[in-house]
Amino acid sequence: MKHKKYIVGSFILFYSVLYFSYPYAASSYQFESYLAPSRMHWLGTNSVGQDVVALLIEGTKWSLIVGFVVATASTLLSVVLGVWSGYFRKWDSLWNGLANVLLVLPNLLIILLVIAFTGGQYTMLLVLMSVLSWPAYMRIIRAQVMSLKEREFIQISRQLGNSHLYILTRHFPAHLKSLVQTKWIMTFRYAILTEAGLAFLGLGDPVKVTWGKLLHDGFSNPTIFLNGSWTWLVLPPVLLLAIVTVYISFIIEGKNVKRTKSSLRKEVHCTKEAGLRGEQITLHYGVSKPIFENVSLDVQRGEIVSITGPSGSGKTSLARAMYGILPVAYYEGHGQMDGEWTSHPKFASAHYFKTIAFMYQDARAAFNPLLPLRQQFEELGVTQDEMNEALKEVQLYETIANRYPHECSGGMLSRVLVALTFVWRPHYVICDEVTSALDPILKKEIIFLLQKKAKQLNCGVLMITHDHDVAHAISDRTLQMTKENRDD
Ligand SMILES: Nc1ncnc2c1ncn2[C@@H]1O[C@H](COP(=O)(O)OP(=O)(O)OP(=O)(O)O)[C@@H](O)[C@H]1O
Numbered sequence: 001m002k003h004k005k006y007i008v009g010s011f012i013l014f015y016s017v018l019y020f021s022y023p024y025a026a027s028s029y030q031f032e033s034y035l036a037p038s039r040m041h042w043l044g045t046n047s048v049g050q051d052v053v054a055l056l057i058e059g060t061k062w063s064l065i066v067g068f069v070v071a072t073a074s075t076l077l078s079v080v081l082g083v084w085s086g087y088f089r090k091w092d093s094l095w096n097g098l099a100n101v102l103l104v105l106p107n108l109l110i111i112l113l114v115i116a117f118t119g120g121q122y123t124m125l126l127v128l129m130s131v132l133s134w135p136a137y138m139r140i141i142r143a144q145v146m147s148l149k150e151r152e153f154i155q156i157s158r159q160l161g162n163s164h165l166y167i168l169t170r171h172f173p174a175h176l177k178s179l180v181q182t183k184w185i186m187t188f189r190y191a192i193l194t195e196a197g198l199a200f201l202g203l204g205d206p207v208k209v210t211w212g213k214l215l216h217d218g219f220s221n222p223t224i225f226l227n228g229s230w231t232w233l234v235l236p237p238v239l240l241l242a243i244v245t246v247y248i249s250f251i252i253e254g255k256n257v258k259r260t261k262s263s264l265r266k267e268v269h270c271t272k273e274a275g276l277r278g279e280q281i282t283l284h285y286g287v288s289k290p291i292f293e294n295v296s297l298d299v300q301r302g303e304i305v306s307i308t309g310p311s312g313s314g315k316t317s318l319a320r321a322m323y324g325i326l327p328v329a330y331y332e333g334h335g336q337m338d339g340e341w342t343s344h345p346k347f348a349s350a351h352y353f354k355t356i357a358f359m360y361q362d363a364r365a366a367f368n369p370l371l372p373l374r375q376q377f378e379e380l381g382v383t384q385d386e387m388n389e390a391l392k393e394v395q396l397y398e399t400i401a402n403r404y405p406h407e408c409s410g411g412m413l414s415r416v417l418v419a420l421t422f423v424w425r426p427h428y429v430i431c432d433e434v435t436s437a438l439d440p441i442l443k444k445e446i447i448f449l450l451q452k453k454a455k456q457l458n459c460g461v462l463m464i465t466h467d468h469d470v471a472h473a474i475s476d477r478t479l480q481m482t483k484e485n486r487d488d
Pocket residue numbers: 285291309310311312313314315316317318486
C-alpha cells in the first residue's frame with residue numbers, strides 16, 4: 001500500500017511543479033504548426049501552433065476533475081440513499097424503484113440524447129454521469145446496511161438508547177469502508193473513460209481541453225500520420241489515459257495479489273511428516289510482543305489431544321493457524337497435515353471437510369439462518385442418503401433436515417453440526433470450545449458423540465477447551481497453554 005501512496009504523491013508533485021512553472025499556456029497559439037519536440041517545446045506543437053505539453057497539463061486537469069467530481073458525487077448519492085433506504089426504510093420503494101429504472105435504462109443513450117440538446121457542456125456531463133452512476137452501489141450498500149442493522153451489536157447499541165446518528169457514524173463506517181472505496185475508484189475510472197470517449201467522438205465540451213479532446217483534435221487531421229506528428233499529438237494522451245485507468249485497476253486488485261503472495265510463503269519447507277502438526281508457531285498478530293512463541297504439537301490419527309489454558313492464551317488462534325485459516329501475516333511457523341502446508345491456497349478446496357474439518361463453538365452461528373439444514377448439507381455435495389445416515393448416527397430423525405436453524409433447539413443444532421463435520425469421514429477434526437455453551441447433560445452427550453465418532457473413523461481430534469474435566473476424561477494427551485507473555 002505504501003508504494004501506491006508514493007506513486008500517487010510523486011505524480012501530484014510532478015504535475016503541480018509543471019502546472020505552476022511551465023512557461024507556455026494552453027490558450028496561446030503563438031508558435032509554428034507541427035514543430036517537432038525540442039528543448040523549447042518538449043512535445044512539439046499541434047496544427048494551430050499550441051504547445052502540446054501545455055495542452056496536456058490543461059487536459060490532465062480537466063480529465064481528472066471529471067473523475068474526481070463524478071466519483072465523489074456519485075459515491076455520496078449511493079451512500080446517502082443506500083443508508084437512507086436500508087436503515088430508515090423511508091421512501092425505500094421510491095429510491096429502490098428509481099434505482100431499478102436507472103439500472104435498466106442505457107446510460108450512454110441518455111447521455112447522447114442530453115448532449116444533442118445541450119451541446120455537450122462540461123458541467124452538464126458531470127451532472128449526468130453523477131446522476132446515472134449511483135444505482136448499482138446504492139443497492140449493494142442498502143443490502144449491507146439492512147443486514148448490519150439486524151446484527152446483535154447494533155441491536156445492543158439501540159437498546160442502550162444511542163441515537164440513530166450515533167449508530168450510523170460509530171458502527172457503520174468501518175463495515176462500509178471497503179464498499180465505498182471500491183465504488184469511488186470504479187466510478188473515477190468510468191467517468192474518465194466515458195468523458196474521453198465522448199470527447200474523442202467530438203461530443204464533448206468544445207472549449208474544455210481534456211485527454212479525449214486532444215485525441216479528437218489529433219485524429220481530425222490525417223496528415224499527422226504522414227509527418228510523424230502523431231507520436232507527440234496522439235501517443236501522450238493515450239498513454240496518460242492508459243496509465244491512469246490501468247493503475248486504478250491495480251489498486252482494485254491490489255489486496256488479492258498481496259494475499260496470494262503471503263499465502264505462498266509457507267510452501268517452501270515441507271517435512272512430509274504424518275499427523276496434524278503445528279510447527280514452531282509464534283503468534284504475534286503483527287505486534288512486537290508475541291502472544292506465544294515456538295509452540296509445536298502434533299495430533300495423530302485415532303488420538304484425542306486437548307489444549308486447555310486461560311482465556312487469551314491463544315488456543316483458538318493456534319488451532320486456526322494449524323487449520324490454515326489464520327492469515328499468515330499474524331504468525332511465524334507452519335500448520336501441516338500429513339506433509340501438506342495447511343496455509344497453501346489449494347489446501348482448502350482439496351481438504352476442508354473431506355480430510356480435515358473445523359467445528360466451531362456456536363452451532364447456531366455455524367449455520368446460515370436463511371437456508372434449511374438440508375441445503376447446508378447439499379452445499380458440501382452430500383447426497384440425501386449420506387445426510388440421512390449422518391443424522392441417524394447422531395440420533396436425529398431425517399425430517400430435521402427440512403427445518404431452518406431457528407426451528408431447532410441448541411442441542412439439536414450441536415448434533416447436526418457433529419453430523420455435518422463428520423459426514424465426509426475426515427481424518428482430523430479441530431473442535432473449538434464446542435461444548436462451552438451447552439448445559440452439562442448436553443455437554444456430556446456431545447462429548448460422547450465426538451469420542452464415538454473419532455474412534456469409529458480413526459480420526460485425530462484436536463480439542464480446544466476451558467474444561468479440564470472434559471479434557472482429562474476424553475483425551476489421550478492434554479497440553480496446557482499459559483498466558484505469561486500477555487499484558488491483559
Ligand atoms: N485479529 C486479532 N488481532 C489482534 N489480536 C488478536 C486477534 N485475535 C485475537 N487476538 C489476541 O490474541 C490473543 C489470543 O486470542 P485467542 O482467541 O486465540 O485466545 P483463546 O485462548 O482462544 O481465548 P478464549 O479462550 O477466550 O477464546 C488474545 O489476547 C487476543 O486479544
